[in-house]
Amino acid sequence: MTTASRPKGRKKINWAPYLLILPSLIYLALFFGWPMVQGLILAVREEGALLTLRSEADRDGNLAGQLPRGIQVGILERQGNPIPPEEAGQSNLLTEVWFRIRGQDTEGQLIEGWTPERRIRVRESDESGRPVAGSVRSILASSADPLTRIYTEADEDSAVVGKMGARAPVEILDQATLEVWFLISGEFENETIEGWVPSRYIKTLSDGTQGRIEQGDTSQFTTKYIQKMVNDRFFWPALRTTLLLIVLIIPAQFVLAIIMALVIQADLKGSGLFLYIFSIALGVSDLAVGILWYSIFTQSGYLNSILQGLGLIDTPTIYLSADTRYWILIAIWLAEVWRATALVMVIVVAGMQAISREVLEAAEVFGATLWQRIRYIILPLLRPSLQVALILRTILAFQVFAVVIVMGGGDILTVLANETYRQYYDLRNFNVAAAYASFILLLSMITSFFYLRAVRTQEEVAE
Amino acid sequence: MTGAADVQSKVVQASPEVKAIHRRMLRRQRLGRALTYLVGILISLWVLIPIWFIASMALTTPVEVRSYPKSILPFIPLSTDTMEFFLNSRGILPGLRNSIVVALITLTLSILIASPAGYAISRFIFRGRNIFRLSILAVRAFPIVVLSIPLAVVFLRTGIYDSVYSLALMHTALALPTTILVLSSVFSSIPYELEEAAMVFGCSPFQAFRHVVFPLVLPGIAASAIFTFVMSWNEVFAATILTVQNRTLPAQVLVTLNQSSEPYQFAGGFFMMIPALIFIFFIRRYLFNMWGQISK
Numbered sequence: 221m222t223t224a225s226r227p228k229g230r231k232k233i234n235w236a237p238y239l240l241i242l243p244s245l246i247y248l249a250l251f252f253g254w255p256m257v258q259g260l261i262l263a264v265r266e267e268g269a270l271l272t273l274r275s276e277a278d279r280d281g282n283l284a285g286q287l288p289r290g291i292q293v294g295i296l297e298r299q300g301n302p303i304p305p306e307e308a309g310q311s312n313l314l315t316e317v318w319f320r321i322r323g324q325d326t327e328g329q330l331i332e333g334w335t336p337e338r339r340i341r342v343r344e345s346d347e348s349g350r351p352v353a354g355s356v357r358s359i360l361a362s363s364a365d366p367l368t369r370i371y372t373e374a375d376e377d378s379a380v381v382g383k384m385g386a387r388a389p390v391e392i393l394d395q396a397t398l399e400v401w402f403l404i405s406g407e408f409e410n411e412t413i414e415g416w417v418p419s420r421y422i423k424t425l426s427d428g429t430q431g432r433i434e435q436g437d438t439s440q441f442t443t444k445y446i447q448k449m450v451n452d453r454f455f456w457p458a459l460r461t462t463l464l465l466i467v468l469i470i471p472a473q474f475v476l477a478i479i480m481a482l483v484i485q486a487d488l489k490g491s492g493l494f495l496y497i498f499s500i501a502l503g504v505s506d507l508a509v510g511i512l513w514y515s516i517f518t519q520s521g522y523l524n525s526i527l528q529g530l531g532l533i534d535t536p537t538i539y540l541s542a543d544t545r546y547w548i549l550i551a552i553w554l555a556e557v558w559r560a561t562a563l564v565m566v567i568v569v570a571g572m573q574a575i576s577r578e579v580l581e582a583a584e585v586f587g588a589t590l591w592q593r594i595r596y597i598i599l600p601l602l603r604p605s606l607q608v609a610l611i612l613r614t615i616l617a618f619q620v621f622a623v624v625i626v627m628g629g630g631d632i633l634t635v636l637a638n639e640t641y642r643q644y645y646d647l648r649n650f651n652v653a654a655a656y657a658s659f660i661l662l663l664s665m666i667t668s669f670f671y672l673r674a675v676r677t678q679e680e681v682a683e
Numbered sequence: 684m685t686g687a688a689d690v691q692s693k694v695v696q697a698s699p700e701v702k703a704i705h706r707r708m709l710r711r712q713r714l715g716r717a718l719t720y721l722v723g724i725l726i727s728l729w730v731l732i733p734i735w736f737i738a739s740m741a742l743t744t745p746v747e748v749r750s751y752p753k754s755i756l757p758f759i760p761l762s763t764d765t766m767e768f769f770l771n772s773r774g775i776l777p778g779l780r781n782s783i784v785v786a787l788i789t790l791t792l793s794i795l796i797a798s799p800a801g802y803a804i805s806r807f808i809f810r811g812r813n814i815f816r817l818s819i820l821a822v823r824a825f826p827i828v829v830l831s832i833p834l835a836v837v838f839l840r841t842g843i844y845d846s847v848y849s850l851a852l853m854h855t856a857l858a859l860p861t862t863i864l865v866l867s868s869v870f871s872s873i874p875y876e877l878e879e880a881a882m883v884f885g886c887s888p889f890q891a892f893r894h895v896v897f898p899l900v901l902p903g904i905a906a907s908a909i910f911t912f913v914m915s916w917n918e919v920f921a922a923t924i925l926t927v928q929n930r931t932l933p934a935q936v937l938v939t940l941n942q943s944s945e946p947y948q949f950a951g952g953f954f955m956m957i958p959a960l961i962f963i964f965f966i967r968r969y970l971f972n973m974w975g976q977i978s979k
Contacts, residue, residue: 230835233810240803241815244863251856252822252830259833410865462970476726483723488716496967497727500734503959505917510954512737517946520751522736528752558733570971590715615824622919622937629941635918637828644832644924653832661829668824 242542256661262654263541271433273415277301277401284415285408289436293406293422294430300336300374300398301418312420314400318374319351323390325382326367326555332393333370333381340390358386376400404431443617444650449659452652454642456632457577462635464549466617467558473613474606476557477564478594484565485572506555513555515541517547519629540627548628555623564609571605572598610671615664636660734956741765741953745946769950772943778935781847785922785931786915788851790908793858794866798904801866802892806875816864823860830856831924838925846928853925854915861914862907865969869903870896906969909962916958 269289274281277299287293291578300316325331344353356368367383374396382389402422406416422431449455480498484491501509516522517539524536539547575598583593599606622639624630630638636656644653697705744762747753769775780794803809804816834853838844873896881891922934930938936951944953 234807234943237803237807237809237812240807244800244859245815247796247859248822248856249851251834252825255830255837259829262833281740297712343976354728370854477721480726483719484725486716486719488719488723492892492967494727495970496964497730499967499970500730500959500963501968503913503917503963505919505933506957507919508917508952508955508959511948511957512733515737515740515945515949515952516733520749520753520945522753525752558730566970573971587792612824615826619826619828619920621828622933625937626940640828640832641920644835650832650836654836657826657829657832660826664824664826664829 259661260658262651263445263658264410264441264443264655265439266442266444266651267439268436269442270349271417271421271436273404273413273417275415277403277416285411285413286438287404287406287408287413287433287436289433291406291408291433292425293404293431295402295404295422295424295431296414297403298301298419299376299401299403299416301401302374303397303399315397316400318396318398319354319392320374320394320396321354321370321390321392323356323381323384324387325370325388326385327382329382331370331382331384333372334374334378334396335368335370335384336376337395337564340369340392342392343389351395353389353391354391356384356386356388370515401551402431405598406433445655448649449643449654449655451637452540454639457637458634458636461549461633462618462637464618465552465556465635466614468549468553469560469617470613472553472557473561473564476549476561477568477609478598480561480565481568481572482594484569498565499562501559502566504559505622506559506620507622507626509555509559511625513551513623514626517551524532535667542632545633548633550628552620552623555627556617556620559623560613563616564613567609567612568602571602583668593678607671611668614667614671618664636663734960737949737953737956740946740949741769745944748946748949749944765946765950769947769954772939772947773931774935774939775932775951778930778932778959781926781929782916782932783856784847785851786912788848789854789858789915790911792851792855793862793911794904794908796855797859797862797866797907804863805870806868806965819860819863823864827857827918827920831921835922835924844925845929847929847931848927848929850922850925850929851915853921854918857918857921858911858914862911865907865910866900866904869900869907872958873899879944903969906966910969913958913962917955956974 270286271289272286273284275284276282278301280327280523300318303313303315314586316332319337320332320334320339321340322330322332339357340354341357342351345351359366359368363439367385370381371378372381400419401416402419403414403416404422405412407413421433421435421437422429423434455487456665484498488494519536519538521539523539524533527533528536533633539543540551579597580593583597588596619637620635624635624638627633630642634642637660640653640656640660643649643656740753741766742758742761742763744764745768747760747762748765770779804812830853835844838849843849877899878888878891881895882888886894902952917933918931919933919937922931923937926934933955936948936955940948
């Protein structure tokens with residue numbers, strides 16, 4: 221089928237084909253390979269399962285230990301810490317703002333230093349909204365030091381430059397936004413771990429001395445999602461229905477497709493019209509086909525209309541309900557056979573066109589019946605085509621989705637693809653959805669492998 | 684075949700027994716032919732009657748759609764009311780526009796990326812060619828479901844979730860393997876000698892492609908483009924997963940299915956089938972080119 225074009229006797233590698241396939245390779249790697257890997261990772265990795273505690277309130281501080289998500293911790297101390305510029309825009313940060321101010325201290329000396337925003341009442345801002353001047357707030361609590369401390373750095377642990385009295389006017393020179401860090405202590409596996417963490421991972425409770433780890437910063441391998449999938453009450457029904465549908469649909473499709481192909485290959489007048497009609501379904505979506513068959517099986521649909529018109533029933537029967545699951549199954553089966561047989565038919569016809577006419581005519585001359593011709597000539601020669609069609613169809617059958625939703629709303633009768641959709645869309649459980657997707661992938665690969673093996677062994681036996 | 688047999692029987696004076704056998708064979712052949720027609724017509728009815736049903740529902744008044752028992756005679760009264768009701772429902776016209784935009788981007792991208800690869804497979808023998816072909820086949824067979832979930836999560840993180848463009852990127856990934864295989868079979872059907880001849884007469888390889896091969900493969904590329912369009916138009920699962928506000932037509936219909944009335948559903952079902960009815964007619968000759976390639 222190929223016209224080889226490499227000039228003879230040239231040793232140099234021809235780079236042209238590689239350049240030509242490069243765009244598609246890159247595209248498929250980006251939008252196929254990478255997501256596939258991501259999907260598998262999503263199914264077995266729990267993101268943010270563990271929170272790393274540091275011995276100092278510093279991103280690069282020594283490791284103090286790790287605590288799992290969800291446990292209760294005590295909050296012992298808090299401290300502001302500079303935010304890395306790339307995280308400045310995040311909305312989930314608990315921050316505090318510090319001002320660098322200049323003003324007179326209690327002894328009348330001009331001092332300059334940092335103080336938390338809560339200690340300053342802003343009186344003036346420039347056009348861009350930056351505060352430029354303000355005054356020191358008074359501290360109302362009688363027990364505390366009534367003076368406001370000014371620090372050398374935006375940190376309550378740094379040296380004190382001086383103290384200012386209430387209502388002292390100040391110039392605001394600069395401001396810094398800091399993220400609050402907590403010193404937490406929690407118990408995990410009978411060990412108390414204490415350390416600093418950014419406050420964004422902690423949800424503080426009631427009075428602020430207790431908290432819960434909301435989110436970790438390190439991911440961990442987990443079988444949690446797979447277990448959740450297997451223990452889901454819809455998992456086994458979905459798997460059972462999916463497999464049942466495959467067993468029901470595929471043989472019917474293959475028989476029908478081979479009959480269609482024989483009709484088209486019979487060289488009748490008008491076989492072009494037959495070809496068009498047979499392949500219409502190839503371009504119809506499973507959603508449209510679902511609706512199509514729904515219009516027949518719904519209570520006021522065509523099936524009831526016809527039966528009543530023939531006088532076979534008096535009142536319309538309800539087919540698509542929880543009490544008559546088998547009718548839903550039958551409707552899905554009919555819809556899928558109606559839709560997807562066209563694909564098998566086209567592959568089979570393409571395979572039949574490769575069978576030489578002479579062989580078939582010879583068989584006919586020697587008196588082979590139609591059945592004998594199919595059984596001993598057409599089917600064996602069609603084996604590669606059938607194998608491909610079988611693999612494609614099975615993999616597609618794992619994805620039956622819209623038809624099921626149309627017929628039963630996705631609750632009464634469910635399939636694996638529908639469960640993936642439900643986990644993702646209704647329950648917002650991305651990881652379990654990814655587990656379902658990976659499971660479908662695994663099943664598809666197993667069946668493909670099985671088909672390839674089965675056909676190969678047959679060939680070996682034949683030889 | 685019958686003609687040949689007639690000539691033979693004239694040349695050789697056949698004995699009565701041979702004539703009888705000949706008649707029997709002819710009869711059997713005619714019987715077989717009639718039987719084939721019958722089977723073909725039966726299968727055609729199996730395909731067409733459901734379409735007939737839904738078309739007659741979509742092209743009548745909503746009152747008629749709700750009535751029971753339905754008349755088997757279709758299109759009475761013939762009316763566009765149901766169709767208009769569907770098209771004027773919330774989200775349908777934007778969905779239609781999104782569907783067309785997604786399908787057009789998908790079609791353009793996949794043809795642009797797949798043509799060079801298809802050409803390479805059909806014209807060059809290079810190390811890794813078979814691996815490339817096989818991996819394309821393998822990719823073709825991978826389930827959409829498997830791809831949608833991780834892509835949705837990635838798109839969410841990168842902030843391009845819920846956009847027609849990201850959905851088109853995904854549809855291109857789905858369509859690309861088939862398009863590459865189809866286009867390589869289209870290129871293979873043009874003899875290389877034509878290109879060679881053009882180059883002998885002084886064309887550069889690119890000119891040879893542009894002026895000789897390109898006009899010849901244009902119908903095949905068009906067929907493949909149509910097929911890609913239909914595939915994208917029909918795709919439901921990924922469209923539902925990857926979009927929220929900017930739904931395509933099938934996604935919109937699927938999501939609103941439970942809360943909608945039967946006239947809406949049936950009109951929607953029929954409307955989504957229309958491109959298939961039209962386009963399959965134009966590309967039916969190319970179908971075997973497309974799928975035959977896959978089984979090789």
